[in-house]
Amino acid sequence: MAWKEEQLRVWDFLQLLTPWLLLTISAAIYFSWVLPASGERFRPDGVSVLGLVAVSVLWVLFGHTLPIRKRTLRPGPAGIFFVGLLALCVTLMTYSHIFLVFTIAGFFHAYLLRPWPLGVLGVLATSVALNGSAMRVWAHPAPDLLAEFLLIVTVQTAAIGVGIVLTARSEPEERKREELVERLEAALHENAGLHAQLVAQARESGAQDERQRLASEIHDTLAQGLAGIITQLQAAERSASVRTRGETEEHVARALRLARSSLTEARRSVRALAPRELGRAHLPDALRTLTEGWSKDQGISARMEVTGTREPLSPAIEVSLFRVAQESLTNVAKHAGASRVGVTLSYTGTEVLLDVRDDGRGFATGVGTGFGLTSMRQRIRGVGGHVEVQSAPGEGTAVSARVPAITPGDTGAKGESGR
Structure with missing residues (x-):
């Protein structure tokens, strides 16, 4: 999946970059080499080509680049953009064959046409415009030249069009994979939320269990021991009031034993140990x-x-x-x-x-x-x-x-x- 996503990112980048790169190369070569080599002045051909280049820039920007970046390109506008792009390419090629380079962008945009037969038709139209201008078929329609032209157009259309057909057939599966990935991501997100809830509940349950354990331990050890100490000291107090020294000392000794026992049990409870008697x-x-x-x-x-x-x-x-x-x-x-x-x-x-x-x-x-x-x-x-x-x-x-x-x-x- 990571490789597939990388492949899609590269293809999207090519879709965005190709028209700009080919138009820049064509215009740069025309104005820096073709026009000066022809001996013509900048006017009128140079001005016309510059105007057509400016129109091409705006056409590519608003009909192709921005819709793709915003993911708003639809089949209808894509078809209109392709027709306008091909018309601009054919017009520019009437001024110089160097704009054949820019016309190659039509092959890339044909992949965006839907349904796929329109994409194959776009490849055919681009091939006809490109090779017809390059071979000057329309100026010299000789039989040999026409045969060669038809062969090249056929092979070129078949070679590029098969990619469009395969892409169109794989699109439903790609959409299913994308939907599956989205569902998996949603499920993972939901599972992460449930996991966080379970962790929180487990933590709360553990804290509640520990509070219950300590409450039971305190009740079973400290509370009972303290109650016994109080009982023995009260008995000792009563014995002291009637001056029975032996009985008083016995009650005090019991109170001390209970105090020591309660302290020992408290320490064992804190360490979650079994009662002292069970330890032996x-x-x-x-x-x-x-x-x-x-x-x-x-x-x-x-x-x-x-x-x-x-x-x-x-x-x-x-x-x-x-x-x-x-x-x-x-x-x-x-x-x-x-x-x-x-x-x-x-x-x-x-x-x-x-x-x-x-x-x-x-x-x-x-x-x-x-x-x-x-x-x-x-x-x-x-x-x-x-x-x-x-x-x-x-x-x-x-x-x-x-x-x-x-x-x-x-x-x-x-x-x-x-x-």
């Missing part, structure tokens, strides 16, 4: 550590059980289930007023189930719609699972998460990066 062990052991630590801190009996055959899960699955257990235990400590909690992790082969049940006060259906439960559902939904919360006033609460058992080598899970 797989999910069952991490949940057991979490449950035992929570039971010790809250003074609530908690039991952790694992059923089924244990198998390693993808980091995203393990992190999501761990966060569900963490959030569920935090909610029990805050709201349930429970005396016993049971955490069960079940491997069923194709799925993994996590259940956190308590015997607390429970709540009415539709009440549990805080950020914690919303974040919990979003986490589990992100790895292809779902969460169910069952509760009733006075009957405790059960949180059940069900996720596919995706192994670490499976690319189907999406979520937080692991250890």
Whole structure:
């Protein structure tokens, strides 16, 4: 296509330049050599030729050059220009044969005539005018000369006219190619716009996902840790008021542990790492550590059980289930007023189930719609699972998460990066 475009540019340049070049050469030779060599004065022939040259300049400028540059040349005006050009050439050749050079421009302009039979006719007319003047056929119409003239005109017309015919036949295909190129360029432009939109949407989605991740991490780590610190310090304050030093020191020690743990989790969240417990062990052991630590801190009996055959899960699955257990235990400590909690992790082969049940006060259906439960559902939904919360006033609460058992080598899970 690049070669074709270059070829078209060269042809357009020749179309524009040829009449001017041939007219300049003819006029320059006539006024600098032919007219002085004839011994004639500038008047009257020189003046007449100069006038015809000036008319030719205006005719070429307004009938050929400007329309081609502006791409406004039409078949009708092109035919009129060709007839006028040939008439000027024939008239100039009556003053000097050197203007045969200018007449050659008719062959180039014949390619612009439409339909193609007019182009071939233009080549024939140019050949007749050119060779008739050069061979002086009209002055001496001898049979041999006429035969030679007819042969030259025929061969010349056939040789140049075949180019016009081939060009005319290839024009529909060229137009189709041009239309195809235009459509392709439009499609590329549209695709570029769509690509830019997709990049912007992906960037916005990535930023939204990161905001959601940080919000969940802050809620699951910092917010819960700070809440625990406040609870322990308030308990220490109450203990100090009744002068029970040992209990006060115990509450302060718990507050320090929570503060250090929250700081560690904050750093891990910023680096998009899995929770500390999962960094040291797989999910069952991490949940057991979490449950035992929570039971010790809250003074609530908690039991952790694992059923089924244990198998390693993808980091995203393990992190999501761990966060569900963490959030569920935090909610029990805050709201349930429970005396016993049971955490069960079940491997069923194709799925993994996590259940956190308590015997607390429970709540009415539709009440549990805080950020914690919303974040919990979003986490589990992100790895292809779902969460169910069952509760009733006075009957405790059960949180059940069900996720596919995706192994670490499976690319189907999406979520937080692991250890």
